[in-house]
Amino acid sequence: MTDSEGTATGFRDDPFPGDVLEQLYLARGVDLRGYRSSTVQRRLSRRLAATGCTTCREYLNLLKSRPEEYDRLINSLTIKVSRFFRDPHVFRVLAREVLPRLAGAASYLCVWSAGCAQGQEAYSMAILLEHIKETRFPSLKARVVATDIDRDSLVGLGEYPVEMLAEVDSYFLKKYFRREGSRYRIRGPRCLFWTCSCQI
Numbered sequence: 001m002t003d004s005e006g007t008a009t010g011f012r013d014d015p016f017p018g019d020v021l022e023q024l025y026l027a028r029g030v031d032l033r034g035y036r037s038s039t040v041q042r043r044l045s046r047r048l049a050a051t052g053c054t055t056c057r058e059y060l061n062l063l064k065s066r067p068e069e070y071d072r073l074i075n076s077l078t079i080k081v082s083r084f085f086r087d088p089h090v091f092r093v094l095a096r097e098v099l100p101r102l103a104g105a106a107s108y109l110c111v112w113s114a115g116c117a118q119g120q121e122a123y124s125m126a127i128l129l130e131h132i133k134e135t136r137f138p139s140l141k142a143r144v145v146a147t148d149i150d151r152d153s154l155v156g157l158g159e160y161p162v163e164m165l166a167e168v169d170s171y172f173l174k175k176y177f178r179r180e181g182s183r184y185r186i187r188g189p190r191c192l193f194w195t196c197s198c199q200i
C-alpha cells in the first residue's frame with residue numbers, strides 16, 4: 001500500500017499508528033496524540049521505511065530496543081516551518097502596541113517562544129525587545145526563553161542561510177546580524193533555548 005507520495009504506508013493490516021503515539025507519550029512525555037491521523041500515517045510510514053519495519057507492531061518493538069529512534073520519530077512528526085518576523089502584521093502590532101504598553105507597565109519582561117523551531121521567532125522577539133529598549137525604555141530588562149520538543153531543530157542556533165533573512169528589515173539585518181559567507185550569524189540579542197523533550 002502506498003500513499004499519494006508513493007511511500008509504503010504498511011497500515012492496511014496494521015491499524016496501530018495511534019499506539020506509536022501512545023508509546024511516544026509514555027516514554028518521552030511528548031504528546032502528539034492530537035495530530036491529524038493522515039499526517040501521522042504519512043510521516044510514520046517514512047520512519048517505518050527508514051528502519052526496515054513493515055508494520056507498526058515491528059516499529060513499536062524497535063522503539064523499545066533502540067530508544068534513540070524516539071528522537072528521529074519526533075523530528076519526523078513535527079513541522080518545522082518558520083521565518084523571521086513570520087506574520088508581519090502580528091509583529092507590527094507587537095512592536096507598535098503590545099510591547100511598548102508592557103514595557104511601560106513593567107521593568108522586566110519575559111517572553112516564551114513555545115515551539116521555536118530553529119529560533120527564528122525567538123530572535124525576532126529578542127530583536128524587537130532590544131530595539132524598544134534602545135529607543136524608548138532604556139532601563140527595560142527582557143529575556144526570551146524558547147523551547148522545542150525536537151532537539152535536532154536547536155542544533156546550529158543563531159546561524160542562518162542568507163536566503164532565510166531575505167525579508168528582514170535592512171536596518172535590523174545590519175544591526176543585529178553579521179554576514180559570514182553564505183550565512184548570517186545573530187549578534188546582540190540573546191535567547192535562552194532548551195528542548196522540552198524529556199525522558200520520564
Ligand SMILES: C[S@@+](CC[C@H](N)C(=O)[O-])C[C@H]1O[C@@H](n2cnc3c(N)ncnc32)[C@H](O)[C@@H]1O
Pocket residue numbers: 031078079080081082083086114115116117118120121147148149150153196
Ligand atoms: C511550525 S513550527 C513554528 C515555529 C515558530 N513558532 C513560528 O511560528 O515561526 C512548530 C514547532 O513547534 C515544535 N513543537 C510541536 N509540538 C510541540 C510541543 N508539544 N512542545 C514544544 N514544541 C513543539 C515543532 O518541533 C516545531 O519546531
